[in-house]
Each structure stands twice: as structure tokens, then as C-alpha cells.
Amino acid sequence: MGVSSGVLPQVPPEASVAGTAALLGIETPVLCCIKGVDRAGTDRAGVVAVVHPLQEKADVSYRGLLLVNWVLRELVRRCGNQDVFSVEVLRHFLELVQEASCGRCIPCRLGTRRMLEYVSGLVRGTAVRFSPDELAAMARFVGVSSRCDLGRIAGKLVANTVCCYRRAFERYPVQEAALGF
Amino acid sequence: MxxxxxxxxxxxxxxxxxxxxxxxxxxxxxxxxxxxxxxxxxxxxxxxxxxxxxxxxxxxxxxxxxxxxxxxxxxxxTPAVRASRRTTLELILSDHPAECLTCVRNGNCELQALASQLNVRTVRFGGATHAGLPRDDSTPALVRDPRKCILCGRCVSVCNNIQAVGAIELQGLGFEAFIGPPANLELAATSCVQCGQCALVCPTAAIAEKDDIDKVWAALADPQKHVVVQTAPATRVTVGEEFGLTPGTPVTGKMVAAFRRLGFDAVFDTNFAADLTIMEEGSELIERVKNGGVLPQFTSCCPGWIKYVEHFYPAFLPHISSCKSPQQMFGAVAKTYYAQKIGIDPADIFVVSVMPCTAKKFEAERPEMNAASTYWNNPRIHRDVDAVLTSRELVRMIKQAGIDFADLPPDEYDKPLGVSTGAAAIFGATGGVLEAALRTAYELLTGKTLEKVDFHEVRGLKGVKEAVVPVNGTELKVMVVHGLNNARYAMEKLKAGALKDYHFIEVMCCPGGCIGGGGQPIPTDTPVRHRRIEGIYQVDAAMKYRKSHENPAIKELYEEFLEKPLGHKSHTLLHTQYTPRG
Incomplete structure (x- = not known):
């Protein structure tokens, strides 16, 4: 276990968000960027999916979110060039989400796809315009409206990344006449 | 609870x-x-x-x-809820062809209605779409347009859970996910029975009936053609819905009047052929019972059910009555008896069916459904039935012609193929064929008049209904199922040897029978099915004759042409064989 080793740490199920975050070396401001996860939300650490009689009720596993978040942060940190690489990492993450999405739920299937296209367009330099706020709005929508943890975690994580690395997104050149999001 | x-x-x-x-x-x-x-x-x-x-x-x-x-x-x-719904809808629209004006579901599309309801006036998002996906029009009954699919999963659910067919499924992941037959097969290459229940539940036009309206317009415009139309029992209580009438309202007379205005040369009734079916199928049952034939005998009116057995239970095809469906009996009689009676070259007769069903389009194109051509030894006579329109297509034709349907004065069917009984009318509801058969079988076997013609125990929307009817010392054990999942239940029981003492089993592919057919007006839900069934029994109760064997036109047909049920001509024209499909 340990952040420096790059191995995912084992988090006890009863661990609080604050405790887990500390274990993972994640600063509190990062968490505050996630809408809905503030001090009032700390008691949801360790929450697992609850299966309701009528629904696979999709409470987000915030512990899982923290772990994914940690992986991304680690990758960005190790790259050195945080501003640029955070956008690249996000692109790869969204590709991964698309590959894993079952395709049933619209926020996940189409929402993460449009976000992927948005971020890809930015990286390729083909985005017609770019507003981090629009991306964050879409991400928050995906984060609260998706059917299962995949979409919900993805949305929250993108919103978090835009919030923390806003400058990185703004450094990409935006084409005037290109088509895109 | x-x-x-x-x-x-x-x-x-x-x-x-x-x-x-x-x-x-x-x-x-x-x-x-x-x-x-x-x-x-x-x-x-x-x-x-x-x-x-x-x-x-x-x-x-x-x-x-x-x-x-x-x-x-x-x-x-709340603002968050409204924003979420709007964004979801905009995302769907960002991958949906904006072809509303030319779409078959224009005006009756749930996506369109929702965009209006949620006040969505612009779509903020663009990007990749599925616009390049090809249409699948490989079957005669249905057209799949995956570009319009929103992956709601209703069709998959109805095909798997209600119809027990499983011809389509959700495949792929993420944006590449799609609904279609497995292994990228065309629909025609699958075990799809073409019942059209998927089209009935589709919120958009991702699955719809194949449109044969132009074929019918062309025939009507051809002066050489004598175009006759037959109307299925279930259509008369559903077509009115599209013109603002309450579901289940009988509009038989208005429908006949509309056909005349559309230019049909003769307006006939499939109910006539339903009475004929009872004569043949009832006689076949009596023969099987008396001579130790294969029992139980299953009905054969429903083409979706027939295809289902051909695919999934081919070993049990001998249990299916050899009678053609009323649609096909009508086609064969129209191009033989009727042609002869009015002195028209049968090759010039163009038979149009108006059906509640998409599978009827498939049935009409089955290679063996060319009895008239064989009878006259004339290859110019193509199919016994030349074009099949669903109720929905008929409505579109009436609207296209500018006919004010609601205000049409009622008219009457032409003779002789427009004469029918109440027994034929109830073919449109689950249990109806069986009830009609019982009304005739009882009187033929006992020689007594059946005073109480209503068999309430086989009516209604219960999935599996059973009854025991004492007839001339024999306890006739019967069963009614509707929806192919219930049919599968019956077939599995048959397979297990648990139906040995049953005599007659009615199967209708669609929930509720033909009143819930895949070609009926949308929406078709349980309350609507109930009302349509009520309408069917209203039609029955109002008829002069309520038993098929009392139909004077049927008596005349046997006297003048067919001679007797199960006779030589009947076998040539009215009976068929089936194809194990595996």
C-alpha cells in the first residue's frame, strides 16, 4: 500500500471520505469541487450499490470515485506537464468509459460520447469553440442522471477535472470555423 | 402488502x-x-x-x-430535473435524423411529442451520429431503420418476454451499441415471426410496417384491374381510433363507405372467409376426433403463430390445422368462385387485404399461397392475395384521399363475399375462433340448436384460458392462449405429454388476439385492448346470424362450387402445408 508505490491502496469499508482521501494523498480542495460531495456527504463514504426491488439503484460509490480520481491524479503528476497531460488523460478515461458503457442509458452512452468528442476536438485542435463551463455542465448532468456508477462516476470525475485543471483546457487552441461540440 | x-x-x-x-x-x-x-x-x-x-x-x-x-x-x-430531461432529450436528438416531416410516425411519434412537451426548440450538441446505418427491409412485413432507434429496449423486451422469440437484442458498447438481430443478420434470416409487436411499441419509427400503399394506389388506377378489398374482423373496431373515436367503436359501415370512395370495385369481408374457416376447421376437428387423428388440433388462422411453430416446434406441425387463414381462403375463393361467378378473368382480379397484422404480409408472400394460379393453371394469376395493408396503412390512405371518415354515412358490404355472421366477427379477439368453432361444432355434432351462444369462459385477456364443453356425450377439452410466450407454455406442455386429453387449442400470436395485432393503431395498450374486445362482442351481438354454418353465402358457396367441407376443391383451395424452418 502507498501512494508513492503507485499501487492502489486498500481502503477499509468503513473509512470516511476524509480518511480515504488522506490515505490516497488527495487534497481536500479537489473533493470540494465535486458538487454534492462536501462535508454533508462524508457519511456516504463506503456506500455500495443498493439493489431495490424495482431498480438497480445506483448510489455512487464515492470510494470508487476517489480511487479513480487518485489514478488520474497520479498519472498527471508523474507526467510532469500537468496542464496538458490532464486533458489527454481525461480523453483516454472517456474512451475507456465509452468502451465499458452498456449503451442503455442515454447520459452515459451519448453524454460521455459528446464529452469525448469535445475533449478530442480540443486535443486535435478542431474544436470550434470551447467552454470549460459547458463541459462541466454536461459532466455534472451525466454525473447525476446516469443509471449506474459508471456514468455517475465518469460525470463527476470530468466535472472535477475541469474544475481543478481549468487552465489546462484553456491553453488548447480553438479553431474558429471547425465543427464540433 | x-x-x-x-x-x-x-x-x-x-x-x-x-x-x-x-x-x-x-x-x-x-x-x-x-x-x-x-x-x-x-x-x-x-x-x-x-x-x-x-x-x-x-x-x-x-x-x-x-x-x-x-x-x-x-x-x-425543479430546475435540475428540467435541465436534466432537456439535456437527455437534446442528446437523443443529436443522434436522430431530423426527418420528422417525411417520417411514417410523423404526428404519432413519442420522441416528437416529448420534444414538444419539454419545449425543446434547439439542439446544442453535435458530433458523430448513426446516420450511415443501413435500413433492413429484408422481410415483407417490417422495416428496421436503426438510424431512428433510441435504444429504449422496448422492442427487445416485447420480442423476448411477451413473444418468446428473441430475434433482436442489444449489442455493442457505448456509442456503438445498437439493437438488431444477432451476428448482424438481416431480420429475414432470423426466427422473427414478423408479428410486428416491436413496431407497435417502438416510440419512433425505428421499426415500422412495410408500406404497400403505393402498390394499392397503382392497382386502383389501373382500368384493367378489378380491385377487391377484404377487411379483417379486428379492423372494424380500431380504425376509428385514428379519426378521434373511442377505441373499440365499431366503424364497419364507415369503413365500407371509405373503400367505395377510394375506388375499390368490390368491398368484401374477411369475416365471410372466417365463417368458411369454421366450416373447414370444425369439420377437420370432427374428423380428427372421430377417426383418431392427431390431437389436440391447434388453430391455424394466425401467421405469426404458424411461423413460430415452424421455427421452434417443427416436430409438432401435424397438430396444426391444415386450414389456411381466412385471409388466404378469401384470396383463393375470390380468384376462383367469385371470378367465375361474375365472369372476370381471375388474372385481372387484384385482391387487397386490410389486416390488423404485419405477419399477414409475410403470409401472402408464402410460395404456396397461389392456389388460384394452380387451380386455373394460369401463371398470370400471381398471388391469391396481391397486397396487404395494415390498419395503420388504411388510415393513411383514407387521410391521403381527404375522406372525412368521421362523417361518412355507413354503407354495406357487397355480396356474396361480404356476408358474414357474429361468429366470424369474434375472430378478432382472443378466444373468438374457439368460441365460433364451438357454436358450429355443437350444432353439427348434436343436431340440436345451441341456445346460449356466448362462451364467456374463453373470453378476456387472461393469458391461458381453459374450458370443458360437453358435446353429444363427449367432453370437449379446449384451451385458448394469446401472446407467443403463452403459446410456448402450451407447446412445452404438449411436448411433455400433458395435453393428451385436449381436443382443440386456439393460439393467437399477439396479446389480446388480432385486436392487439402489430398493424393496429398506436398506442395499443391493455385498456385499449379491453375496449376493442368489447367492440368486437358488440358487433357479434348485433349480427343477424351468429353461427358460421348459418351464413347463407357460405351455404351457397358449398352448393355452387366447393360441394362440401374437406372436399376435393376445399383441399385444393383452402388447405395448405407447413415448412419446418428449424
Missing amino acids: GKVSLQIDGQPVTVEAGTSILDAAAQVGIKIPTLCYLEEINKVGACRICVVEVEGEKDLVAACNTPAEDGMVVHTN
């Missing part, structure tokens, strides 16, 4: 535990918008249009499949 009390938009409501938020909201007059949800069919919560806010929950929840809980406080119309 206990009760739970909650608050929805400030209104207190108490419901049975397990009730969804959607249903609880409906009880206090709050209609939460839905898209993928379909009662009794689909409650997967995939589209996320019905999301609501629940106090204490960090994320939005789908109202259609989240159970109401005690003390829950629900908000269905």
Missing part, C-alpha cells in the same frame, strides 16, 4: 408498497414524462427522461423503476 406515504411536489399520497414513484405521482395528477417506459413491457429506467429529485438523494432517480418509500419527499419539476 403495506402502504407507504410520501409527498410528491408538496402533495401527500399514500400508495401500496412497491408502487413506483411514477405511478404514485399519477395518483395525484402529476404526469411525469417518460420515453423508454412501457407498462408491463419495459421498466429499465434507461432513457432517464423520468428522472426526479428525491430529498436526501445526491443524484436524480428514475421515477419509473424507483419504488415509493415511506416519508419520501419527491420533486418532479
Whole structure:
């Protein structure tokens, strides 16, 4: 276990968000960027999916979110060039989400796809315009409206990344006449 | 089950535990918008249009499949909810062809209606689409247009759970996910029975009936053609819905009048052929019972059911009556008896069927359905039935012709193929064929008059109905099933040897029978099915004759042409064989 080793740490199920975050070396401001996860939300650490009689009720596993978040942060940190690489990492993450999405739920299937296209367009330099706020709005929508943890975690994580690395997104050149999001 | 009390938009409501938020909201007059949800069919919560806010929950929840809980406080119309619904809809529209004006579902599309309801006037998003996906028009009955598919999953659910066919499934992941036959097969290459239940539940036009309207217009415009039309029993209680009438309202006379205005040379009734079916199928049953034939005998009126057996239970095809369906009997009689009677070259007769069913299009194209051509030894006579229109297509034709249907004065069918009985009328509802057969079989076997013609035990929407009818010392054991999942239940029992003492089993492919057919007006749901069935029995009760063997035109047909049920001409024209498909 340990952040420096790059191995995912084992988090006890009863661990609080604050405790887990500390274990993972994640600063509190990062968490505050996630809408809905503030001090009032700390008691949801360790929450697992609850299966309701009528629904696979999709409470987000915030512990899982923290772990994914940690992986991304680690990758960005190790790259050195945080501003640029955070956008690249996000692109790869969204590709991964698309590959894993079952395709049933619209926020996940189409929402993460449009976000992927948005971020890809930015990286390729083909985005017609770019507003981090629009991306964050879409991400928050995906984060609260998706059917299962995949979409919900993805949305929250993108919103978090835009919030923390806003400058990185703004450094990409935006084409005037290109088509895109 | 206990009760739970909650608050929805400030209104207190108490419901049975397990009730969804959607249903609880409906009880206090709050209609939460839905898209993928379909009662009794689909409650997967995939589209996320019905999301609501629940106090204490960090994320939005789908109202259609989240159970109401005690003390829950629900908000269905907050800025967050409205924004989420709108974004979801815009995302769908960003990958949906904007072809509303030319779409077959224009004016009756749930996506279109939802965009209007949610006041979506622009689509902020662009990007990749599925515009390049090809249409699948490989079957004679259905057209799949995957570009218009929103992956709601209703069709998959109805095909798997209600019809037990499983011809289509959700495949792929993420944006590449799509619904279609496995292994990229065309629909025609699958075990799809072409019942059209998928088209009936599709919220858009991703699956729709194949349109044969132009074929019929062309025949009507051809002076060489004598164009006759036959109308299936179930169409007369459904077509009016599309013109603002209450579901189940009988519009037989108006429909006949509309056909005359459309230019048909003769307007006939499939009910005539339904009476003929009873004569043949009833006689076949009596013969099987008397001579130790294969029992139980299954009905053969429904082409979806026939194809289902051919695919899934080919070893049991000898149990199926050899009688053609009324549609095909009509076609064969029209191009032989009727042609001869009025002195027209049968090759010039063009038979149009108006059916509640998409599978009838497939049936009409079966290679063996060319009895008239064989009878006259004339290859110029092509099919016994030349074109099949669903109820929905007929409505479109009437609208296209500018006919004010609601105000049409009623008219009467032409003779002789327009004369029918109440027994034929009830073919349109589940249990109807069996009831009609019982009315005739009883009198033929006992020689006595059946005073009470209504067999209530085989009526209604229960999936499997059974009855024992004493007839001339024999206890006739019968069963009625509708919906292919129920048919599968009957077939599995047959396979297990549990139906040995049964005599006659009616199977209708579609839930509710033909009144719920895949070609009927949309929406077709359970309350609508109930009303249509009521309409069918109203038609029956109002008829002068209520037993098929009393039909004077049928008597005349046997006297002048066929000679007797199961006779040589009957076998040539009215009976068929089946194809094991595996």
C-alpha cells in the first residue's frame, strides 16, 4: 500500500471520505469541487450499490470515485506537464468509459460520447469553440442522471477535472470555423 | 402488502408498497414524462427522461423503476430535473435524423411529442451520429431503420418476454451499441415471426410496417384491374381510433363507405372467409376426433403463430390445422368462385387485404399461397392475395384521399363475399375462433340448436384460458392462449405429454388476439385492448346470424362450387402445408 508505490491502496469499508482521501494523498480542495460531495456527504463514504426491488439503484460509490480520481491524479503528476497531460488523460478515461458503457442509458452512452468528442476536438485542435463551463455542465448532468456508477462516476470525475485543471483546457487552441461540440 | 406515504411536489399520497414513484405521482395528477417506459413491457429506467429529485438523494432517480418509500419527499419539476430531461432529450436528438416531416410516425411519434412537451426548440450538441446505418427491409412485413432507434429496449423486451422469440437484442458498447438481430443478420434470416409487436411499441419509427400503399394506389388506377378489398374482423373496431373515436367503436359501415370512395370495385369481408374457416376447421376437428387423428388440433388462422411453430416446434406441425387463414381462403375463393361467378378473368382480379397484422404480409408472400394460379393453371394469376395493408396503412390512405371518415354515412358490404355472421366477427379477439368453432361444432355434432351462444369462459385477456364443453356425450377439452410466450407454455406442455386429453387449442400470436395485432393503431395498450374486445362482442351481438354454418353465402358457396367441407376443391383451395424452418 502507498501512494508513492503507485499501487492502489486498500481502503477499509468503513473509512470516511476524509480518511480515504488522506490515505490516497488527495487534497481536500479537489473533493470540494465535486458538487454534492462536501462535508454533508462524508457519511456516504463506503456506500455500495443498493439493489431495490424495482431498480438497480445506483448510489455512487464515492470510494470508487476517489480511487479513480487518485489514478488520474497520479498519472498527471508523474507526467510532469500537468496542464496538458490532464486533458489527454481525461480523453483516454472517456474512451475507456465509452468502451465499458452498456449503451442503455442515454447520459452515459451519448453524454460521455459528446464529452469525448469535445475533449478530442480540443486535443486535435478542431474544436470550434470551447467552454470549460459547458463541459462541466454536461459532466455534472451525466454525473447525476446516469443509471449506474459508471456514468455517475465518469460525470463527476470530468466535472472535477475541469474544475481543478481549468487552465489546462484553456491553453488548447480553438479553431474558429471547425465543427464540433 | 403495506402502504407507504410520501409527498410528491408538496402533495401527500399514500400508495401500496412497491408502487413506483411514477405511478404514485399519477395518483395525484402529476404526469411525469417518460420515453423508454412501457407498462408491463419495459421498466429499465434507461432513457432517464423520468428522472426526479428525491430529498436526501445526491443524484436524480428514475421515477419509473424507483419504488415509493415511506416519508419520501419527491420533486418532479425543479430546475435540475428540467435541465436534466432537456439535456437527455437534446442528446437523443443529436443522434436522430431530423426527418420528422417525411417520417411514417410523423404526428404519432413519442420522441416528437416529448420534444414538444419539454419545449425543446434547439439542439446544442453535435458530433458523430448513426446516420450511415443501413435500413433492413429484408422481410415483407417490417422495416428496421436503426438510424431512428433510441435504444429504449422496448422492442427487445416485447420480442423476448411477451413473444418468446428473441430475434433482436442489444449489442455493442457505448456509442456503438445498437439493437438488431444477432451476428448482424438481416431480420429475414432470423426466427422473427414478423408479428410486428416491436413496431407497435417502438416510440419512433425505428421499426415500422412495410408500406404497400403505393402498390394499392397503382392497382386502383389501373382500368384493367378489378380491385377487391377484404377487411379483417379486428379492423372494424380500431380504425376509428385514428379519426378521434373511442377505441373499440365499431366503424364497419364507415369503413365500407371509405373503400367505395377510394375506388375499390368490390368491398368484401374477411369475416365471410372466417365463417368458411369454421366450416373447414370444425369439420377437420370432427374428423380428427372421430377417426383418431392427431390431437389436440391447434388453430391455424394466425401467421405469426404458424411461423413460430415452424421455427421452434417443427416436430409438432401435424397438430396444426391444415386450414389456411381466412385471409388466404378469401384470396383463393375470390380468384376462383367469385371470378367465375361474375365472369372476370381471375388474372385481372387484384385482391387487397386490410389486416390488423404485419405477419399477414409475410403470409401472402408464402410460395404456396397461389392456389388460384394452380387451380386455373394460369401463371398470370400471381398471388391469391396481391397486397396487404395494415390498419395503420388504411388510415393513411383514407387521410391521403381527404375522406372525412368521421362523417361518412355507413354503407354495406357487397355480396356474396361480404356476408358474414357474429361468429366470424369474434375472430378478432382472443378466444373468438374457439368460441365460433364451438357454436358450429355443437350444432353439427348434436343436431340440436345451441341456445346460449356466448362462451364467456374463453373470453378476456387472461393469458391461458381453459374450458370443458360437453358435446353429444363427449367432453370437449379446449384451451385458448394469446401472446407467443403463452403459446410456448402450451407447446412445452404438449411436448411433455400433458395435453393428451385436449381436443382443440386456439393460439393467437399477439396479446389480446388480432385486436392487439402489430398493424393496429398506436398506442395499443391493455385498456385499449379491453375496449376493442368489447367492440368486437358488440358487433357479434348485433349480427343477424351468429353461427358460421348459418351464413347463407357460405351455404351457397358449398352448393355452387366447393360441394362440401374437406372436399376435393376445399383441399385444393383452402388447405395448405407447413415448412419446418428449424
